[in-house]
Amino acid sequence: MADAENRPSNFIRNIIDADLAAGKYPTTHTRFPPEPNGYLHIGHAKSIVLNFGIARDYNGLCNLRFDDTNPEKEDIDYVNAIKNDVSWLGFKWSGEVCYSSNYFDQLFAYAEELINKGLAYVEFSNQETMREMRGTLTSAGTNSPYRDTTPAENLQLFHDMRDGKYKDGECCLRAKIDMSSSFMCMRDPVIYRVRFAHHHQTGDKWCIYPMYDFTHCISDAIEGITHSLCTLEFQDNRRLYDWVLDNISIETRPHQYEFSRLNLEYTMMSKRKLNALVTENHVQGWDDPRMPTIAGLRRRGYTPGAIQEFCKRIGVTKMENTIEMGVLEACIREDLNESAPRAMAVVDPIKLVIENLPDDHIEWLDAPNHPSDESMGTRKLPFSKVVYIEREDFREEANKKYKRLVIGKEVRLRNAYFIKAERCDKDEQGNITTIYCTYDETTLGKLPADGRKAKGVIHWVSASHGVEAEIRNYDRMFTVANPAAVEDFTTVLNPDSLVITKGYIEPSLVDAKAQQGFQFERLGYFCFDGNKNADGKLIFNKTVGLRDTWTNNESK
Numbered sequence: 001m002a003d004a005e006n007r008p009s010n011f012i013r014n015i016i017d018a019d020l021a022a023g024k025y026p027t028t029h030t031r032f033p034p035e036p037n038g039y040l041h042i043g044h045a046k047s048i049v050l051n052f053g054i055a056r057d058y059n060g061l062c063n064l065r066f067d068d069t070n071p072e073k074e075d076i077d078y079v080n081a082i083k084n085d086v087s088w089l090g091f092k093w094s095g096e097v098c099y100s101s102n103y104f105d106q107l108f109a110y111a112e113e114l115i116n117k118g119l120a121y122v123e124f125s126n127q128e129t130m131r132e133m134r135g136t137l138t139s140a141g142t143n144s145p146y147r148d149t150t151p152a153e154n155l156q157l158f159h160d161m162r163d164g165k166y167k168d169g170e171c172c173l174r175a176k177i178d179m180s181s182s183f184m185c186m187r188d189p190v191i192y193r194v195r196f197a198h199h200h201q202t203g204d205k206w207c208i209y210p211m212y213d214f215t216h217c218i219s220d221a222i223e224g225i226t227h228s229l230c231t232l233e234f235q236d237n238r239r240l241y242d243w244v245l246d247n248i249s250i251e252t253r254p255h256q257y258e259f260s261r262l263n264l265e266y267t268m269m270s271k272r273k274l275n276a277l278v279t280e281n282h283v284q285g286w287d288d289p290r291m292p293t294i295a296g297l298r299r300r301g302y303t304p305g306a307i308q309e310f311c312k313r314i315g316v317t318k319m320e321n322t323i324e325m326g327v328l329e330a331c332i333r334e335d336l337n338e339s340a341p342r343a344m345a346v347v348d349p350i351k352l353v354i355e356n357l358p359d360d361h362i363e364w365l366d367a368p369n370h371p372s373d374e375s376m377g378t379r380k381l382p383f384s385k386v387v388y389i390e391r392e393d394f395r396e397e398a399n400k401k402y403k404r405l406v407i408g409k410e411v412r413l414r415n416a417y418f419i420k421a422e423r424c425d426k427d428e429q430g431n432i433t434t435i436y437c438t439y440d441e442t443t444l445g446k447l448p449a450d451g452r453k454a455k456g457v458i459h460w461v462s463a464s465h466g467v468e469a470e471i472r473n474y475d476r477m478f479t480v481a482n483p484a485a486v487e488d489f490t491t492v493l494n495p496d497s498l499v500i501t502k503g504y505i506e507p508s509l510v511d512a513k514a515q516q517g518f519q520f521e522r523l524g525y526f527c528f529d530g531n532k533n534a535d536g537k538l539i540f541n542k543t544v545g546l547r548d549t550w551t552n553n554e555s556k
């Protein structure tokens with residue numbers, strides 16, 4: 001059990017505390033119920049951390065249950081990706097993975113029970129007529145002409161549905177509740193429909209599938225769930241959840257509680273919309289590092305710890321709100337600041353020649369892997385006559401505020417010596433091509449004896465040892481904070497959400513493991529993508545900058 005002081009506190013945990021104190025349940029049993037119709041996103045992480053976190057802190061259980069009642073939209077690849085993401089986030093589900101489809105036989109039997117009790121009937125009206133009969137928020141609906149069919153007839157019709165005697169959409173099974181209820185979901189909701197579709201778990205066994213509202217509560221009860229936690233859009237549906245369980249003979253009695261969804265600025269949280277980004281090729285896949293998916297965040301260099309910390313910081317309430325991107329980024333920045341080894345890379349290289357070094361000079365310098373954590377050790381850094389520095393770290397002339405390299409002035413090459421710029425070459429367009437310097441051999445790890453100060457410290461990579469790499473810089477995917485509110489989100493895609501440069505990395509980085517994170521000194525946090533580009537160069541993804549560029553910087 002996690003120590004009590006570190007436990008989050010929220011209204012759901014308060015309810016659980018009260019239930020346990022009252023002896024209502026011996027322990028907690030929660031579940032995370034994704035539909036396998038896409039990859040998990042950071043919003044799902046909120047639900048995962050809530051459900052699995054409760055199991056962890058109360059010595060309870062948490063199931064992973066696939067809510068798989070829409071075979072046409074679902075896929076076994078999504079099932080596998082979701083399992084992988086939940087495990088990667090650091091959670092273990094109780095027992096085997098569950099599927100609502102495991103319960104199709106039981107669900108069918110409970111539907112028969114409702115029919116026998118006169119609480120469900122087979123509907124033959126078409127969709128248009130059903131919509132008209134449903135009424136509106138301000139006017140009651142009207143009863144279907146099929147509402148009073150006898151239980152015996154309905155049972156036969158329902159069996160005929162199962163036996164494939166009706167086509168898709170020709171009929172459906174409805175719960176008989178109340179066509180004048182102020183809750184639209186209680187106006188005789190559909191609970192089974194005909195769908196001749198192959199199912200990733202049950203194959204071609206069924207041509208009828210139960211609806212979500214009927215399936216979810218019964219699956220919860222079958223699994224002995226105590227607290228069924230879902231997002232606020234299911235608030236009204238809680239009436240139906242309770243109605244179904246009140247009207248079938250099932251022993252256990254779960255209760256549903258709703259909390260607000262996570263919304264994050266400059267991104268979208270709906271699997272349907274994320275799917276559109278993938279299928280319309282606005283991104284390179286579900287794990288594109290610009291995606292708010294768990295897979296995308298992982299490839300971007302996020303760690304499970306940072307995502308868990310984020311979920312802790314945002315909390316769980318019933319209030320709808322939108323979280324600033326800076327909150328998520330602060331979590332990974334703080335994590336990597338502690339855990340990521342430092343390294344040097346130059347992302348916009350310009351050549352610098354140290355003229356007072358011999359052509360074949362190679363010196364292996366020791367560089368600490370972390371400024372404050374000595375246990376992370378040191379690495380060898382090759383220093384040679386020609387190095388790369390960032391183009392923006394040199395100017396021919398500059399005022400005092402420019403703390404970098406200027407002709408006639410000195411800077412320190414990080415982890416190495418003082419250098420002084422002497423002159424530079426330019427191409428025909430006036431672009432600087434090479435900078436010529438001299439170095440002071442007395443300044444390794446110490447200041448010059450005469451007390452001279454350097455204007456600043458700049459990073460560098462030896463040209464003869466540096467390895468060319470593809471650097472991928474990411475920015476917000478959309479140009480507006482709430483793209484989901486725009487009718488056509490393709491009109492607000494940020495054309496600069498991915499900017500690729502050719503850089504050079506220090507040689508120690510070629511051994512990086514996939515998604516291993518580094519602080520490229522002075523540049524930000526980057527991780528090895530795990531892949532090479534078409535030219536065989538290693539790809540590094542920018543995870544996050546060194547400082548928050550979101551807050552108070554709308555125009556950027």
Ligand code: ATP
Nearest residue numbers: 033034035043044046047230231261262269270271
């Ligand atoms: P989407 O609209 O992205 O498809 P969903 O709610 O349909 O989301 P499910 O697979 O049904 O996705 O969700 C599984 C669980 O995750 C549900 O309990 C759902 O309430 C929760 N969940 C989904 N999105 C969010 C979110 N943005 N914030 C918090 N919880 C979420």
Ligand code: MG
Nearest residue numbers: 034035037271
């Ligand atoms: Mg859904």
